[in-house]
Amino acid sequence: MKLIFVGDPMCSWCYGFQREMTTIAEAMPALEVQVVLGGLAAGSTQVLDDAGKQFRLGHWARVEQLSGAQFNREALLARKNFVYDTEPVCRAVVTARLIEPSANLLTVFGAFQRAFYVDGLDTTDAKVLAAIGASALKAAGFDVDADAFLSVWSSEEAVRVTREDFALTRRLGVSGFPSLFVELNGKIGLLSSGYTSAASVQQTLMRLAA
Template identity: 55%
Template structure:
């Protein structure tokens, strides 16, 4: 069985969902995890105005209430001229796949989320992403300096692979993030779309297991 997680590090619901998915992976330790980045606002060029920021804070408030995870609203509101383009951070996840996979890659994915939502960092900036990645990879036992990661992130291979991820997300029929799918013997089963607790995820996982047994 393989669990396929389709998400975007700069999607607030994916941020809230992260700790629930990590808990599920810990409970079902023999489950293979694949991460596909979806590009919720990949290639965006519009500068986020005050109204756009307030709209996102409404979502953040709901995610915080459900997940209990913190948000750095002050840093977000204070950032001027911010273009909410999620391609760079999605590509950083793809670049990280050269070094780690499975739950280790999920840890790096969540480090990018923490950088944006908690530390208030600009995760559209390649050098910021490279610093986060180097620290997160070291935490899972992989030594890659920020400059080496930047070269992987900036290369044509990572750019092309990121676009393939976006296309795959569409081919899988994913309409919203986060989405969790289970692949078993060539068949795909929907586990969850949107935020869900680890208990709800485990219950659904067990239902599917009984179905395919």
């Protein structure tokens, strides 16, 4: 049995779900978890104006109320000419997978989430992403520097594999993030769409395993 997590590091509901997802993975260490990057707003060219900021702050308030996740609102409001393109950060998670296939991608995914939502960093900037990604891999015991990370992130392979993740997201019929699927006996089924509790997911997984 495999759990497939589909999300985007710059999706606020995915950020709110981080603690639940971590709880699931830690409670079921034998469970294989596949991380698929969804590309919430991949390729967007729209500059985040005041109305867009207020729209996101409204989402953030709901996520915070439900999950307890903390947000750096001041950093969002202070952004100038910010384009909410999530392809670069999705590609950064894919880059970590390409560099170290054995790395815990949920941890790497979480590092980019914290960088954007808590530290207020620009996770559309290549050099910022490289620094975050290298740091996350180093913390996990892998010897990777920012320059090496940036080189892979900039490669045609990283772009191609990221697009493959986006294509898989479409084939799965994902209608919202985060989404969880279960692959069992060669068949894939939707487990949940949107924020849900770790306890609910674990109960379903244990029932399926039995």
